[in-house]
Amino acid sequence: MDEFLLSAAAFVLLMVALGLLRVARGPGYADRMMAAQLLGTGGIGALLLVGAAVGEAAVVDVALTLALLAAFTSIAFVKFMAHKDRPPTSEDDA
Amino acid sequence: MTGNIVSLAIVLLLLALAVWAVVARNAFLAIAGFVAYGLLLSLVWVRLHGVDVALTEAAIGGGLTGAMLIGAVSRLRGTEAAARAERSGAGVHVLALLLSLGVAATLALCVLVLPDPAPTLAPQVAQNLAVTGVGNPITGVLLAFRALDTLLEAIVLVIALIGVWSLAPERFWGGRPGLRHQADPDGILAYFARLLPPLGIVFAVYIFWAGADHPGGKFQSATILAAMWTLVLMAGLADTPRIDHRALRFGIVVGPLVFIAIGVLGLFSAGALLAYPPQWAKPMIVVVEVALLPTLTLVLGLLLAGAPARRGGGA
């Protein structure tokens, strides 16, 4: 069971790595903005699987922290990327 | 067997991300690579059973560092074209490569020649942990056995904040950090920034309290609180405080002050600086942690906000 969980975690990480290819290549800013979102979700999935594999119950706390902070980082990414060429105005982030 | 393959895969991915973060031409891509690297490192820590470290890595590497780097990049936008136009010669590149390889090789050598089993104080910590009253050995080390290190760390953070503030132009000293963020008060961001922080605060309090016997503690809790505060600021629901606000300054120094007071108290009641009398260890640790929480939260949040950039009116 532990081996299966570890392999599943590795698979999820592989999928995140593939997604990062799009982030690196993507011809638009939206693709870059998706980076934090992708990393957050994939990271949480892999983290939960690895935590179950090594038997650490406290990993769920790490995953909760990551969920809260990945949201925060994604918003930071969006906010600063969206205003790349001009100062923010009141119509943004509607 | 699968474990080794997975470890190898993780190490390769780590190296690839590190290389990506260094060679990426676009600053934003480099930051994305760096944040990914931090998250993967958090996974590695879990694999090595260092859940406290994984918690801190996820909080700082996955959250605050990314936001701080993004803030830095956006401030450097004007100079990015000029910086990219500079090209150093091939000689500098070779020198940098040789130096980096040298440092890496030295580190690898040091790790490989460690005696087996490596020298460690972990058994002594495990033996004496019961005296401190906490169940988590990390908390015991940080706040009881090596409390001096934690005190000095807290002071270093305050000094770092003063350093960031010192970058303000003279006319803005005492004003508010950063620009006022704008967002539609009926929009998604404002809604989200109203919904998430209460959850974040509840979870932060839980992590703070759980740090006594499980992974957690004041630092991770402060990071989550600082992130929630910055989220509220980014949505324009609140403004950054003026840095000459007296309550703010008191909040920033209360942690180290209480810590020093407890230390001096220990000098008189238990014979050495920062020693705890036996029955009073746990309450004193709790007092220190509670005092450090506002300091760390304010310092981390203000480090993200930056140097004062405008003369804000009012309190």
Add this chain to the structure above:
Amino acid sequence: MDRLLDLFSIVAIVAGGFFFMAGSVGLLRFPDAYTRLHALTKADNLGLALVVIGLLPQMDSVLAALKLVLVWLLVLLSSAAVSQLIARAARRRERTP
């Protein structure tokens, strides 16, 4: 009973992995920022949900299982909000080149 639970976990986690893969493949192959965003959120909602469901039998206590579900709910909430923000930012960039 234990083996049955393990089998359930394996099936659910494999299904979750399939949706993570679908999300990444969509991210790579779809033609447009908006369609890619759609693919990405499939990984959040379905992929993570199935992984969480698969891990529920492996947990030691009810509290840990509830926290696991809480992780998924938090990710749902944040991915919904962030996807909206990304889509609107992308739309605005299109309108004002």
